[in-house]
Amino acid sequence: MTAIETLQDGQTTETYVIKEGVKVVERFFQLPLDYAKPDGKKIQVFARHMIPKWKAKTSKEEDELPYLLYLQGGPGFEIPLQDTSGFAKEIHEKGYQTLWLDQRGTGLSTAISPDVLTSLKSDQEIADYLKHFRADNIVRDCEAIRQILIGHKPHPEDRKWTIMGQSFGGFCAITYLSFHSQGLKEVFMTGGLAPLVDHPDPVYKATIKKVAQRNKIYYEKYPRDIKRVRDLLTYLEENEVLLPNGGRLTPRRWQQLGLDLGMSGGIDRIHQLVLRASNDLALFGKLSYKLLQTVERKQDFDGNPLFAILHEPIYCQGQAPRWAAARVVEQDPRFSWAHVKTLAETEPIYYFGEMIFPDMFDDYSNLRPLKGAAELLARDSSWGPLYDLKQLAKNEVKVSAATYIDDMYVDYGLAQETAAAIRGTEQYITNQLFHNGIHAEPKEVMQRLFALSRREYD
Incomplete structure (x- = not known):
């Protein structure tokens, strides 16, 4: 059975259950295109919320499950509905409820395509519009959604969530650590230690x-x-x-x-x-x-x-x-x-x-x-900042990263420079997997990341 609801915060949801008892809430948010103009043009941002019912049998138990937000690789790719296998299963087994974001401009989030940009009449108008779709604004969307979903909780720690970034999703995670670390409980990254450079x-x-x-x-x-x-x-x-x-x-x-x-x-x-x-x-x-x-x-x-x-x-x-x-x-x-x-x-x-x-x-x-x-x-040389090196150097959020020596997309040497720049970063480093290790060996990668997360120093 599907339930459709419009909430007071302007969010629209649709709820159903898929196999093996995973509850799915499709969440649609209306957020600013330009956060410098919060009352200006709005775009839709979509996130698929998944709750493992075997971990939470009541609404109260659901509310108590910690959130893990997943950030997709790309840039510019949506996330399909996850089934009850692969790395999604590993995350749910750890007792997280998950949020799978279609980053702005992708999937169900006011997707970018020439056929839907008809209101923009010039190349300059299109370019100006597209400048709002980098990691800085993706992270601002995440923060807006976090405030809507858990910003009301009385305990400050309960208002934080865990994020996981694959590839470009890891780039977004480092932007998140740079400018909005107060919203983060923990960060996982897979093939996502972004080069901290000013140009490509x-x-x-x-x-x-x-x-x-x-x-x-x-x-x-x-x-x-x-x-x-x-x-x-x-x-x-x-x-x-x-x-x-x-x-x-x-x-x-x-x-x-x-x-x-x-x-x-x-x-x-x-x-x-x-x-x-x-x-x-x-x-x-x-x-x-x-x-x-x-x-x-x-x-x-x-x-x-x-x-x-x-x-x-x-x-x-x-x-x-x-x-x-x-x-x-x-x-x-x-x-x-x-x-x-x-x-x-x-x-x-x-x-x-x-x-x-x-x-x-x-x-x-x-x-x-x-x-x-x-x-x-x-x-165009007017691109704004994506990282704050001073903030990363004094980072207090736990960061666990899977890093692939033979990664063709995120250079291992540059990744090590980034890991050294983010205080407290721990890595699982391997030459046995490629950039899509999280998909090829989900159990292995997630177990390694969770083990890093729990590790204590003697």
Whole structure:
């Protein structure tokens, strides 16, 4: 049975129960677009509230369960309904009720897409609007929601909650620690020790080394893919290939499939695409609809444009990103098809990693209307602060982080600098898992984090 309710604080909720007795409350909040203008334009922010009924049989017991807020990776991705397995189960078993935030601009939270930005008439208006969707405002949303849900509790400690950030969610957690630590009881992070930088250049100079290493491992495992990929890029260069939604499949767009290289099983998944494409060219002389459909579905930028628009600005404090990834990649000829195609057929062309390029706003159909705004944001140096190093140095909130030595997206060396900068940070460090360790081995990762959280010094 579903119950719908509008509460006095303007929040709308919808409640139901899923399998194994997990109560779900869908919560919709109306919050300021710009917190400097709290009475101005509002946006919707959605959070899915999940309560393990085996831990709380009555409303009073529910109210007493501690909250854990989960912050998704990205930027720019929503969170699907969690089932009763995986790391959600591990968290619920520890007696938490959980809140799964669709960060502003994603999912059910006034999502960003060209087709819903029709009231904004110029590239500058779109750029100004999108500047409100970084970690600083995501954290302000979290604080507003915390006040609504538990700000009324009489005991100060009961007005705090625990947060957990995966990847970019960890970046948000560090912003939270910097400016609103009074609302936090404890912080967990997985692959989320953000580089504490002012601009993205140091990030890409570090991560491109790991991307190159993953390419080397890929071609060592599948040496026949060297020629297959070269033949495929030659075909894409000589033919206009359109994807089902009207996007263009260019050599550079194929290289962008390397985003998956840093995930568990990513090397094998890319090989399967290459094998399918090579087979298509051998049998039909062209790429099949199924292959094109698969490529389109693996690349999220059309449906989650914030991932492309704000990927470099998430590192910026008072400096412009200026297409940092493109500038760094240009210095390494192994990633340049124009260069590699002139070499012997035994020379591989490298895939890109988690990198955004200006030509993506031509090749992806749903990014094209945002090209002008993206250019403005790439040149914008007025980004506000994301971190307070002095506050982090005197941090008093318990921080437990899972850190992956072979992380292709969050450089291990930079992560260690961040861990040293946040007072009291404890880490579970491993070279056995990749960036998606929380999904690949949820029980292992959560047990390690909870063990760190409970550890006492002798």
